[in-house]
Amino acid sequence: MMKGIKKIKKSTRSNIITYGIVVLFFIIVQFLVMTGRMSSSLRGQLVPIAAYIVMAVSLNLTVGILGELSLGHAGFMSVGAFSGVIVASTLQDQITNAPLRLAVSMLIGGILAAIVGVIVGVPALRLRGDYLAIVTLAFGEIIKNIVNVIYVGFDSNGLQMGLNSAKSIQLEDGGKMVLNGPMGAVGINRISTVTAGFVLIIITLIIVLNLMHSRSGRAIMAVRDNRIAAESVGISVTKYKLMAFVISAALAGFAGALYALNFSTVVAKKFDFNTSILVLVFVVLGGIGNIRGSIIAAAVLTVLPELLRQFNDYRMLIYAIILILIMIATNNEKIKNFINKIGFMLDLKTKNNVNKGGTAK
Amino acid sequence: MSKMVPVPSAGIIPERDLNSSPILEISHLGITFGGLVAVEDFNLVIGRTEISGLIGPNGAGKTTVFNLLTKVYQQTKGAILLDGVDTKGMTTVQVNQLGIARTFQNIRLFSSLTVEDNVKIGLHNQYKYDTLSGILRLPPYWKAEKQAKERVRELLSIFNMEHMAKYKAGSLPYGAQRRLEIVRALATNPSLLLLDEPAAGMNPSETEELMANIRKIRDAFQIAILLIEHDMSLVMGICEGIAVLNYGKIIAKGTPEEIQSNPEVIEAYLGKQKEDGSDA
Ligand SMILES: Nc1ncnc2c1ncn2[C@@H]1O[C@H](COP(=O)(O)OP(=O)(O)OP(=O)(O)O)[C@@H](O)[C@H]1O
Numbered sequence: 147m148m149k150g151i152k153k154i155k156k157s158t159r160s161n162i163i164t165y166g167i168v169v170l171f172f173i174i175v176q177f178l179v180m181t182g183r184m185s186s187s188l189r190g191q192l193v194p195i196a197a198y199i200v201m202a203v204s205l206n207l208t209v210g211i212l213g214e215l216s217l218g219h220a221g222f223m224s225v226g227a228f229s230g231v232i233v234a235s236t237l238q239d240q241i242t243n244a245p246l247r248l249a250v251s252m253l254i255g256g257i258l259a260a261i262v263g264v265i266v267g268v269p270a271l272r273l274r275g276d277y278l279a280i281v282t283l284a285f286g287e288i289i290k291n292i293v294n295v296i297y298v299g300f301d302s303n304g305l306q307m308g309l310n311s312a313k314s315i316q317l318e319d320g321g322k323m324v325l326n327g328p329m330g331a332v333g334i335n336r337i338s339t340v341t342a343g344f345v346l347i348i349i350t351l352i353i354v355l356n357l358m359h360s361r362s363g364r365a366i367m368a369v370r371d372n373r374i375a376a377e378s379v380g381i382s383v384t385k386y387k388l389m390a391f392v393i394s395a396a397l398a399g400f401a402g403a404l405y406a407l408n409f410s411t412v413v414a415k416k417f418d419f420n421t422s423i424l425v426l427v428f429v430v431l432g433g434i435g436n437i438r439g440s441i442i443a444a445a446v447l448t449v450l451p452e453l454l455r456q457f458n459d460y461r462m463l464i465y466a467i468i469l470i471l472i473m474i475a476t477n478n479e480k481i482k483n484f485i486n487k488i489g490f491m492l493d494l495k496t497k498n499n500v501n502k503g504g505t506a507k
Numbered sequence: 508m509s510k511m512v513p514v515p516s517a518g519i520i521p522e523r524d525l526n527s528s529p530i531l532e533i534s535h536l537g538i539t540f541g542g543l544v545a546v547e548d549f550n551l552v553i554g555r556t557e558i559s560g561l562i563g564p565n566g567a568g569k570t571t572v573f574n575l576l577t578k579v580y581q582q583t584k585g586a587i588l589l590d591g592v593d594t595k596g597m598t599t600v601q602v603n604q605l606g607i608a609r610t611f612q613n614i615r616l617f618s619s620l621t622v623e624d625n626v627k628i629g630l631h632n633q634y635k636y637d638t639l640s641g642i643l644r645l646p647p648y649w650k651a652e653k654q655a656k657e658r659v660r661e662l663l664s665i666f667n668m669e670h671m672a673k674y675k676a677g678s679l680p681y682g683a684q685r686r687l688e689i690v691r692a693l694a695t696n697p698s699l700l701l702l703d704e705p706a707a708g709m710n711p712s713e714t715e716e717l718m719a720n721i722r723k724i725r726d727a728f729q730i731a732i733l734l735i736e737h738d739m740s741l742v743m744g745i746c747e748g749i750a751v752l753n754y755g756k757i758i759a760k761g762t763p764e765e766i767q768s769n770p771e772v773i774e775a776y777l778g779k780q781k782e783d784g785s786d787a
């Protein structure tokens with residue numbers, strides 16, 4: 147009787163639930179938006195939520211899957227954000243199709259973030275010990291300061307770049323400032339969409355979840371669980387640490403471009419240490435190594451301040467209580483098992499309709 | 508291939524291996540930690556399908572020899588030749604690919620992962636496909652994963668552990684964890700298997716079974732096995748040659764019978780009848 151049920155691997159089932167949650171929420175959101183049932187302030191939060199989900203999932207790759215602490219994840223978001231804005235402005239006339247221009251901008255933002263990831267990761271990850279935390283912390287601050295002194299403009303002669311003051315570049319009439327030092331990126335054409343955010347989340351999930359269940363992902367987790375044992379079975383520790391870190395940086399770069407192209411102006415300060423810690427909080431509350439938890443924590447904690455506005459004085463109290471509840475729910479073995487069981491029962495029910503099967507262990 | 512090496516006087520290499528070059532030749536190996544000479548003038552030759560033992564009191568330097576062989580430490584003196592290749596300056600990863608696999612005195616499993624994944628990680632360099640194929644689930648992924656899965660079953664069947672494939676490695680009983688470490692090491696397709704106190708923490712019947720399985724592994728895989736062990740019944744029962752280490756130096760080499768009657772060995776062990784394996 148148990149033979150009738152085709153057993154799906156536990157990990158596969160868990161992944162299907164994760165994708166299912168994301169798809170379901172996207173459909174609900176689309177429905178609410180189309181029927182005009184969503185407040186405009188909440189609607190404005192949708193793209194940032196998508197960006198923060200990608201940030202949380204990608205940071206979980208470094209913190210949970212690789213087991214290294216990164217305190218500058220927002221730095222990679224910053225690289226993706228400002229390079230994405232520059233690319234989008236430059237290609238405004240060349241690529242008139244906005245979704246395509248967005249995709250190209252995000253792609254280049256991600257690639258640049260990955261390159262910066264290599265530069266940061268190579269020295270930090272070769273050393274044994276918690277150097278990554280220190281190096282990424284410094285990196286986040288350095289990126290902020292670099293962006294603050296860069297001026298980029300754009301006219302018929304093409305892209306112009308200067309340092310320290312707006313006077314360092316001479317734009318002809320009709321030219322446009324793209325990056326204006328401490329004032330950040332200005333006059334951005336807002337091309338990010340909720341659908342683009344949804345697609346990016348799905349791509350991120352495919353990359354991270356498929357990686358985890360492949361040869362390279364297992365090597366990354368082996369390095370996390372026991373470095374010496376991993377080396378003893380022929381796994382290059384530096385290679386796989388770097389791989390996880392760079393993929394994580396690239397995904398943050400995508401998220402940064404998506405985020406920045408959702409606003410008309412973005413300043414470097416938006417991607418500072420506080421943002422890195424905020425994303426780390428999502429990861430920790432969602433459960434270290436728990437991808438689904440990261441998604442839920444990022445989404446809930448980004449909309450929460452907005453939703454709690456009506457409670458005024460009690461806002462922060464409720465926020466804190468919800469934080470604690472999330473932490474208990476996602477990090478408690480019993481509750482996790484319970485949630486898994488519900489998922490499994492739903493899974494079984496649909497199967498039972500097809501062929502009468504009993505309970506499987 | 509390497510030159511023929513004369514069989515040491517103790518006659519460790521069994522007869523069946525005499526016609527081929529040894530798998531391992533260690534000469535004048537030494538290492539000092541700060542001022543401490545942990546291993547000194549260590550010489551050992553091991554035949555291709557030989558089971559040999561490395562014994563000695565606590566702190567004698569046995570695990571340090573394993574760490575030198577697997578390049579956790581680089582030697583300060585001497586040479587290690589695996590199948591005629593000098594491993595000087597190589598990394599742990601490189602010597603594993605050359606054919607040395609090991610287990611650890613302090614169990615080092617990937618404890619948050621399943622038994623199956625632990626063995627699959629051991630197969631890392633056996634069934635390869637690139638990261639992109641893995642992420643995009645391209646044909647090389649499916650092919651290699653299928654082969655790896657079958658190989659995992661085969662390897663686990665050595666110890667009848669197939670039914671444990673989906674268990675978390677860290678949740679296994681102690682004895683099963685030790686066996687899993689052996690399976691994981693075997694997965695790397697070694698020509699020399701190093702076992703650091705494989706019977707530590709096992710009960711007598713488990714130890715008995717382990718002895719039979721170590722022999723079975725040697726016969727099936729046709730590999731050399733060097734083991735460190737405090738359980739004398741195991742060492743004397745399965746080792747064809749034994750080297751005794753004391754204060755970093757070999758004080759005796761020979762067959763189990765020769766070792767048991769060697770006065771120096773008896774003295775080194777006198778009053779040191781111990782069973783437990785402490786840290787490394
Ligand atoms: N990394 C190190 N730094 C300094 N001293 C070390 C190091 N590794 C080992 N030693 C020393 O070398 C000596 C030999 O240690 P080793 O672990 O090889 O002993 P052992 O024969 O395996 O003992 P046991 O039977 O207790 O496992 C000990 O005195 C130990 O303290």
Ligand SMILES: [Mg+2]
Pocket residue numbers: 569570571612786787
């Ligand atoms: Mg030892």
